[in-house]
Amino acid sequence: MRAMPLLMICFCSLLFTGDAYSQKDADAKDWPMWGGTPDRNMVSAMKGVSTDFDLEKGTNVNWSAGLGSQTYGNPIIANGKVFVGTNNGAGYLEKYPADKDLGVLLCFDEKSGDFLWQLTRDKLPAGRVNDWPLQGICSAPAVEGDRMYVVTNRCELMCLDVNGFNDGKNDGDVQDEVDAGKNDADIIWSLDMIEELGVFPHNLATSSPVVFEDMVYIVTSNGVDEAHLNVPSPRAPCFLAVNTKTGEVAWEANQPKDAILHGQWGSPAVGMVNGKAQVYFPGGDGWLYAHDAKTGEEIWKFDLNPKDSIWELGGAGTRNAIISTPVFYDNSVFLAVGQDPEHGEGVGHLYRIDATKTGDVSQQIGEIGSPGETNPNSGQIWYYGGIEEETEEPWFRRTMSTVAIADGCVYAADLSGFVHCLDLETGKRKWQHDMLSGVWGSTLAVDGKVFLGNEDGTLTVFKAGGDKAEVLAEITTVNYSSIYSTPTFANGNMYLTDRTRLYSVKVTK
Secondary structure, three states: OOOOOOOOOOOOOOOEEOOEEOOOOOOOOOEOOOOOOOOOOOEEOOOOOOOOOEOOOOEOEEEEEEOOOOOOOOOEEEOOEEEEEEEHHHOOOOOOOOOOOOEEEEEEEOOOOOEEEEEEEOOOOOHHHOOOOOOOOOOOOEEEOOEEEEEOOOOEEEEEEOOHHHHOOOOOOOOOOOOOOOOEOEEEEEEEHHHHHOOOEOOOOOOOOEEEOOEEEEEOOEOOOOOOOOOOOOOOOOEEEEEOOOOOEEEEEOOOHHHOOOOOOOOOEEEEEOOEEEEEEEOOOOEEEEEEOOOOOEEEEEEOOOOOOOOOHHHOOOOOEOOOOOEEEOOEEEEEOEOOHHHOOOEOEEEEEEOOOOEEOOOEEOOOOOOOEEOOOOOEEEEEEOEOOOOOOEOOEOOOOOOEEEOOEEEEEOOOOEEEEEEOOOOOEEEEEEOOOOOOOOOEEEOOEEEEEOOOOEEEEEEOOOOOOOEEEEEEOHHHOOOOOOOEEEOOEEEEEOOOEEEEEEOOO
16 A cells, blocks of 8 residues: 655744734745745735746746656745755765765755755665655645754654855764765754654654644654554654754654554644643544643534444545545634545544634544544534535535635545535535546645646646636646655745655746
8 A cells, every 4th residue: 555645745944923823924925834834825915916927838837857766745934945855866966976875965056956955764674664765755745934844764853054165164063964065965963753752653754744833833644563452552742842952852742642543644723712822733543632832731622524434445445534624714623534546535524613612623523433423513604515415426525735715715625536616604515617637736826826736747736716617727847747746835936746846836927
């Protein structure tokens, strides 16, 4: 079975001001994290975005650069640089030829596309159970000032200097980097979650960090063993808060414990509720957990599956894990469930949850695997999913994608390739469109448009809103290379990775 690092699959100089959460600052130019801001809402404030570009012919393409042989990382743009995780298939460093399997984070100059430096990490010796071959680094880094935070394929949370060794200086506590040439990464500090915390990553560690004030938050990727039957490290942390300056663990939590279904490949989000910051962790047991960002105290939790759902190996069951990233919007959280793509299609569930409540705010209470009872303390605002009676087809299928919320609509994609536009207030479907190919990335809303790539290498652009889907453009990558990531918009350009290349595209005048 192939790994699920995708997540991206699968961050922030824009944080909080008093009680108001700075969601999509109209003056924001860089895209310094997965989702752009800590709320993770996949929306860009860029205006005047055109679809007049051709990736194959090079029309309005500023530059493109080779990546590894498989790329699941999402491009991050900050401080005049572009960062993306991949494998070593491009072989940028002579000492590491392209046929050597490594985890790599590449840094390019934003204007010229010139290669600047790379973080290079060996594969874990246990092999595919912890570090699937050729998957590389899938975490999207978070950039704050001149520091970057990223999770490596070796289950390390690292703080790096955004300039690498290009500036001729060795910053931070780590002074004995194995790779210390001009084109290597400069490591400030590193937290080895396997050695120091006992984490057992299943297939790959992939979480994309989020930063709030002086802490960086991640999901550790603790998971099941190779037989998919046991959790080797049930006491190891699943959710982690780490001091950004020292790399010391501020607090940890492991609520899923031995109830982890498979792996934990999601990423956290942050929201401000009643003057207090909450951090949202997608748990490996199919629950969403909200914690006090400062203390780590659990505030509320929500089961994202019906109580009578059952987990079965290989995707045959009805209970799903979580691969998507939570999105915070207007005192509520949006999140859907999914599974490894090789587990096949299945019924999915998408929820909008009230973030102001406390305790167990699931729609149902009771034992998992048995019929549940309505929860009088439920925080469910609306639900989208289940089976459509007339067609006997799912309303919504398993997904790895994160939603985009803009102008009264919620845009969500499922793994089967259906794009859904929902009413923000009611959760009712406004339209649905079949892209005829699987979707691993997420919808991105910008300037009255919604962008989404698929496995066939097609980037589809929809007109936002309306009562029916309107396709504005369909643009293919070179050689129809699969798009497993989400496009990024920054400083007048769009940045897109396909399986093997990174594109910088001029989309504004």
